[in-house]
Amino acid sequence: MNRTARLYALVEELRAAPRPRTVSALAARFEVSERTVQRDLQALMAAGSPVRSTAGRGGGWSIDPAMTLPPIRFTAEEAEALSAALAAAEASGPYASAVRTASLKIAASMTGPQLVGRIVALPSRTDAAVRAAVERALTGNLVLRLSYVDASGRESDRVVEPAGLLTAEGRWYLIAWCRTRQAGRGFRLDRITAAAPTTERARPHDLADLLRGSAAIATERTQ
Missing domain, CATH: 2.30.30.520 (SH3 type barrels.)
Incomplete structure (x- = not known):
């Protein structure tokens, strides 16, 4: 399993878990080292995913299911169309930071030749x-x-x-x-x-x- 697929699987594993999961349990589940799981969790946090850590007995990592969407499967053409629309929104509209992270998530989910990385938006005229x-x-x-x-x-x-x-x-x-x-x-x-x-x-x-x-x-x- 490549890292992109593992990140998506990690989110779904945390979403489905009835209680927080420990790093060791997640490492065993995905057959990777605990250090790899820690890096993946930090990457999810940096990308804005609502993962959180709870200290103490019974603690571990969890995710707020109300703050995330279930997986949506796009064709390459659909993903490129969304990226073009997001680029236009980023160039002229509000919520620019959210638009940028959404664009990065779409790009990260795709493999092979794609148009996503070749779409450029001019800077917004709005302060x-x-x-x-x-x-x-x-x-x-x-x-x-x-x-x-x-x-x-x-x-x-x-x-x-x-x-x-x-x-x-x-x-x-x-x-x-x-x-x-x-x-x-x-x-x-x-x-x-x-x-x-x-x-x-x-x-x-x-x-x-x-x-x-x-x-x-x-x-x-x-x-």
């Missing part, structure tokens, strides 16, 4: 700090303060309640309830010059309602 702030606000359901430049070059400060993201015609928009305008608005991510989540929880908003009310694609012409 990394702005993307990170938007991601934190969406994930934590937090009110977001931002500075925005409209199509006419006018800059304004806004307090918004994020509802979701929209991609259209190669651009990404933050869809939110704007407290300043008291209406739904779409903010192009590459026109947000600064952003910072607050500690205040945002009210729930229906994304479809905000889209209908804000005409997000046309927002750059109307704000």
Whole structure:
């Protein structure tokens, strides 16, 4: 069994185990040394897999099954299509770090000639700090303060309640309830010059309602 196959098998072994597994038990299961198992576990942690170690009697290594997906089998063409889509997302959209690790996992799962390693994405035009702030606000359901430049070059400060993201015609928009305008608005991510989540929880908003009310694609012409 090669290392890539063993890593996948190791995740499934931990997922299926009713209690934490020791390194020695895992080494015996996969017929490798304990040092190899330790290296594999560290590699899984570095890749973002939710494996964890519990010390003490009855302890060992385990994985949170709610934080992982079961194995999905892709054809080479499907994997290449996903890699191309992820490269486009990485170039222009949020969650860039998660996109990069997902791309690496797809590449690591493939063998033989492949297109994956020959797909290149240009750097995003959206500031990394702005993307990170938007991601934190969406994930934590937090009110977001931002500075925005409209199509006419006018800059304004806004307090918004994020509802979701929209991609259209190669651009990404933050869809939110704007407290300043008291209406739904779409903010192009590459026109947000600064952003910072607050500690205040945002009210729930229906994304479809905000889209209908804000005409997000046309927002750059109307704000």
